Amino acid sequence: MMKNNEQLTKEMFQKVHDNFEHAEKINRPSVSYWADVWRRIKENKLAMLGLILIISLSILAIIGPYINGYSYYEQNFMEKNLKPNAEHWFGTDQLGRDIFTRVWYGARISLFIGVMAALIDFLVGIIYGGISGMASGRTDNIMMRIAEILYAIPYLLMVILLMVVMEQGLWTIILAMTLTGWIPMARLVRGQVLQMKEQEFVQASEALGAKTGWVLRKHMIPNTMGPILVNVTLTVPTAIFAEATLSFLGLGIPAPQASWGTMANDALDSILVGNFYQLFFPAILISLTMFAFNVFGDGLRDALDPKLRK
């Protein structure tokens, strides 16, 4: 080949990548990635069950309160503490309100709060924890100490202060919930990043000149997604019950509006007099939601990371 005495000139060489984004570019079209994900989820029966459950719960949250002709606030003392029957499918509560209607009305609030809180905790936690873990050293130290301070300050004090300065409402609850809710998530992400950072493939990527953000996005997060997703799905029920606590403190949605958390709370004493059904319906719906998010989360994670498939 060199016989022609061709001179190797500088022009003949081209920088492979002046842009790190090309560093690991796979030059085959990845046309079917999302389609592939979707195909894999569809194959996973449990994940599909979870998805169907989430969709049906959402639909029922929208139409449920209008199905049997009662309103969430109407009281009828003559019909209080009725067991489930043809008129009141899920029975009635201590003030004679229809539990079926209230439970679906509550689904709106609880599902919204649960999902929003999980989402915000997830985003803030990933960003904060990711930066802290990648930076390490001084930045990591200071960021973690700030998180510690925030976590150690009595949460109730902050809630009472919020209650004084803000209006009652959904967004206030979500703010109150995410005030410190992101911290465990951030610590989890940071721990994962610290561990992952020392793995060979990450170091290889860094050696190839990939920038921190890239490494974080393309290697760290996907490879630590499992525990993070577990944490996100767990935030949902925690948030649903936290809402009840906050409502009880006066921050939440005012009575007579219902949420699963407040309904479960109010019904707690009904166990003492044998009215288990008042607790059963909100509790079972919270569990179902939890189940749906869990299996769907698992399925999603598997689908995103083909390596885990068996």
Add this chain to the structure above:
Amino acid sequence: MFRYTLKRLGWAIVTLWAVITITFLLMHSIPGNPFAKEGTMPEAVYNNLQHYYNLDKPLVVQYGLYLKQLAQFDFGPSLKSKTITVNDYIVNGFPVSLHLGMQALVIAIAFGLIFGVIASLNRNRWPDYVSMVLSIIGISVPSFILATFLINFVAVEWGLLPVATWSSWSHTVLPSVSLAMMPMAYIARLMRSSMLEVLGQDYINTARAKGIAKHMIIFKHAIRNAILPVVTVLGIITANLVTGSFIIEQIFGIPGMGEMFVKGIFNRDYPVILGSTIFYAAILIFLVFIVDIAYTFIDPRIKITGESK
């Protein structure tokens, strides 16, 4: 390591000071006062009480007095009790909460890890499903509902265990179980997913290819590498468990320190608020430090001391 420890100790003091100062400002900025009640309290009585507890002094002076007092490890009196001081609250309450918390922690870690590991090794087979259902129940049934049920059935209907109070080991079983369910489920789920992640890594495949025995792979490599997220969350979980759960202590009539965190604030019992906060913060800071140190033991490549790069 020694230098690092010293450095963290210095940071701990700074962190504690920040917590104290912010809490001090917060608690004086919310409405209410420790002597408020529904009804009449003559001006004179109110003034006498304010004077008795130095609350009539300017905030800066109160803050200074408090720090001075704190330097002698004195958390001051409780404004709601002429009998017990904040130190008494902690000295009497912490051992109880610690005992309950540790017991719950042991249950949570033991069963959480076992369920998590078994589930991950039997992925999508029945042990996995059983573990998942248990976890979902553990997470979506909060401790106070579980406690109410346990009391109603296990204690009263079936008469197997005492209802409440803190007077013998059998009295500790129901509260420990109620407290343990949630962290147990959390650990199980976390461990399962972390294990799955690790089991899919190349080095596990390599080890397998090299013909290393399966249990060796699981114990030497998989569990060790997968346990990191569990260790991370254990820091905060432990801090919360050993300082007492208000709701569980309330339901079971346990004389722990959990109520300080809640009632102190509702009563605007300033020394109780500060005392409990400082105590909690110290424990949290300590455990977070331990977690960071634990990282380097689990994976010696992890550098947290800041010398890297």
Add this chain to the structure above:
Amino acid sequence: MSKKLLAVFSLLLVLMFGLAGCFSGDSEDVTKDDSTDTADTSTDTDTSEDTESTNDGGEEKILHLNNSSEPGALHPGLAEGTHDSWPLNHLFEGLTKKSPDGEVEPGMAEKWETSEDGLEWTFFLKQDVNWSNGDPVTAEDFKYAWLHALDPNVGSSYAYQLYYLKGATEYNSADIEAVSDEDLTKLREEVGIEAVDEKTLKVTLAQPTPYFLDLTSFYTYFPINKNVQEENPEWYQEADGYVSNGAFTLEEWKHKESITLKKNENYYDKDQINLDGINFLMIEEASTTWQMYRNGELDFLYPLPQDVVGQMSENDDPEFNIAPDLAIYYYNFNTEKKPFNNAKVRKALSMAINREDLVEFVAQGGQQPAYGVVPEGINDVDGDFRQNGGALFESDLEKAKALLAEGLKEEGMDSMDEFVILYNTSEGHQAIASAIQEMWRKNLDVSTKLENVEFQVKLDREKAGDFMVSRAGWIGDYVDPMTFMDLWVTDGPYNDANWSNTEYDSLIEKAKTTMDAAERMDAMHQAEQILMDEMPVMPIYFYTKPFTVKPYVKDIYTPINKYTQFHYADIEKE
């Protein structure tokens, strides 16, 4: 693999039982610490079993109660509230005490005299009354106790209960920063208490107080042992060294766990006392204590979970009782905010709720619907004040609608704007508020929002006038209509409705100064009628004290302004 797992698992189990081991060790240490100084040094882990076994003759009669919460101070002068007063009422005895029928009867004093103008009272103490340590109870002990509570340096929150004494207000209000020691001593000496001799106490009041005798059975008026207090100012903080003069003594105090009282062998009337002791637990959760009661671990229970009250009263459970209470549940209207400045609007709202339904279906504790502010159980000149007064208004939907329209027109409004009902967080308050909200919506087409806030925030907002309608309650301090009637005088400290009516004010003033009982009661009846015509506050119901008690507990009684008393109680198990 499973072997290793098993190893880890068993290690953890060992750890757990290690903890269990340390538990029993711990508890022994604790009891040893507590009991080394007391005569009885049995190492008990379970009090009930132990007390039964230590007694050689027959079963000991120990009553098991729940005090809900750790007392703040078992000291008469420092005590405040029911957590303190329930044990305290069994530990101490004042100059007088209440009989099971609610009559004032001699306690430490055998008799007393009053001067013509009602200002001077002389009490003659019984000769044979002693403290639990054997010291005689003297007039000086009373004088010392009352002055101690009034001392501005002590910081007693119930000191104002003694403001009826001449010079008491002045002494307690002295500015401690500014006043000299001599001036303070002088103020102290001017308080109208005098120990004439060892057994004679002379009291001078600031103004005639018809219910003063009733007050002398209240706990702030209990004596304390002067020598004990002076020798050890912290005597009341532990069972060891605790000295009292009532039917029981303090045997054991496990802070935040339990209080055990024992029959006082030095009590003058000890033959009347049948119980060997009383054990108070401190468990706050009502559902837990209910389960303990069901399980036979408690003999008496108050308060009860609301759902349980509803069920028991529905079933006419034989163990279920409803005792009267000296307290009212009501709503404040903010009379400074439109349209609540209009009496017709206030009255319309008040007439449009169905109190009978609220009581029967929501509150469920046998409460009395309130059509006035003074509850039943307070003596009039003849008969009962409430019964004589009757219902001062009625629920009437048609009239309410008309009144509302009229009132709104007067204020130049077409319709009622949505307003907020403010209440402090509690399931019970929420249920009542939700029910009232529905009644107003259905009956008057008035829409409201509910807002629950933390208790302290509510107090703050009421004081600042930052509310429209707010929930309130009042528990009478003493058994006289005045404890309710003087709440709404102009600028009164608990007049959160900010209502002012000169006629009402002058009637209350008249009742406070007149010596004539009939005139006094009449003035208060008139004042109550004005209050209900103007309706700055909307009475809802009079509280009750629903409790359960095991059938083997006999001879208990519940004074209207106290928790159930067990002085003369007995346990008669088959």
